[in-house]
Amino acid sequence: MRRLTPRNRNVSASGRRLPISRDVRLTKKVTALTATALVALAGGLLAPDAARADGSRLPLPAPKTFSGAPYAANPTNPLAGGSWAVNNGFWENGRGLYTDYRRAAGTTKAYLARAALQPSALWLTSTNSFTRTKVPDYLRTVNPSSDPAKLVTVAVFGLWPRGEGARHSPLTRRQQTHYRTWIRRVSAGIGRSRVLVALEPDLAITANRGSDGVRDPLVRQSLTRFAAQYFHDHNPRAAVYLDAGASDWLSPGQAADLLQRSGVQFTRGFSLDITHYTRTSDNITQGAAIVSALAARGIGGKHFVIDTADSGRGYTYAQWAARFGTSTYDNSRRCSGAQPTLCNALGVPPTWQVAQPAYVQALGLTAVQAQTAARDVDAYVWLTRPWMLNQASPYRHTKAVPAAQFTPFGSLF
Template structure:
């Protein structure tokens, strides 16, 4: 089924391709593309600043590219918010990309995006509401960016706690959102070696997920991520007897990485959201122009804040 589906999608123009077909449960074939968030930070900025000299470029290059909607404490009643977003996408006949970003002790070691649910039990309730909001609708869901890379300052009890939260989240999606393809985030090629990440993924319940995600909010090239994803799969196969498809965040990787992760200068947007391209899908998950935190060319900003000058320069790579 999966091989036949990829053949079908390969025959479609990239701009029209969407998510692959069902396996036991998952998004059906859609030939009319991914959902463009009508309330993205880029769209809001363009609407509020139509006479700004940067508005035309930001509108054409960023605001109309399908990009993930992130959900966290700021989303309010997350079941209602997720349901409204997935419902709007379904009504438009498009496939939404949604990010769950609320794990307890989120960004525990990095700090710029620290926060999340108040306890593991609060997270379990939140993720259940998230999954329930999607319900039977089709969606691509990225589960907890950075959660398996952010181990450097954590003790074993905290690591086990996080793994259990992620395993529980995957179980909730399997029960409550059977037509969502859920990708467990696995960091990027510069964070942990493939063997280490394969172990972390497996211990966090990857078998229940559709696949894993790479490069979220980072800058490594698609080729580097594809090499790394394939290496992770070799380790999964050798150690645990299975492999999974993976997706790559290409939103800001057009110039690759300069070794910095927090608002580095000189980065560029990458391949727009599509199927294929070396991974199962290339997706814009981190919105270009949204700050990584109070650092780099985003000094004085907070994580997630839209910075029009950064966005504008990222279009042209300077």
């Protein structure tokens, strides 16, 4: 496939960055968000609610509960059983998805509920959660009774303190020290809580070669390795998954090499499709190939999770670039109808019961893929937020409603 050469654009200090080629490709992750950085929607759609900067006073949505035992093919799945916590607008300051859902009515409210009432990740960055109280405050907010069976999902994102546009500039010693201190503080905040940690989305950028790569890949991979080992040593109930790109990005061998250098041996496994929109079925096949590649390197028994938040109309980076160019990849287009197209639609809801017949049928999985999912996939999870502008900020009602309205998986919600 031909190399895709993107057009440059500005990058903010909070983490927005340049679009990059398929070797690295564009990302759609959450950037360093603070309560003061979130802006209100035009026209005052969402006025401030009874919320504070470090949390929310809004009622807590019911957690998502599951019945049944782990699959026999994956008996040690740490995400099985219990319940999964649902965020009630933490750090949204009354201007986000959950508040919009609460104020909506009729069919609009029903559509918004499809996303607002699902477990999704809070993104912890080295700026918004450096203070020691931030992580425990969030855990208390979404799990006020300290229920040991309730799972909380977070993404830990700190390798790009100056934004990915500055990836060519090596990290300073001070930045490396800051990162390690931050990881220790996040770990202390997690303690013995049951937490799913998606560690360093876009880690796969450090596997890239050429002009779109980073100047110090081994330094950043060593920091991720430090984080993986630190969580392993200090957080016995944290299930950690390292980013491994997506089915249209690294080859399985490239992903396995990256994961090995970045400490996958200390984790439960890896994550896929956090920063892409590819089909879940393709990522099942990709993940199985990475598991095999890791085993061939002496790292056996790994599992993976797949981000399904925005893969309802799954497509590849190359397909998008061929039609729209490379500079708009983050800001996925709104769907306007039920026919498949390159647009933003919710994927299947989060669950660890990935081999349920309804999911298998809805995703069009083959028998082999269904068996692979039951054995190797710990869960389908929501790590990205397709209801946000550029998948980062601010919240957009005009993205949230059609993403839910035109999902092909409405029967699963």
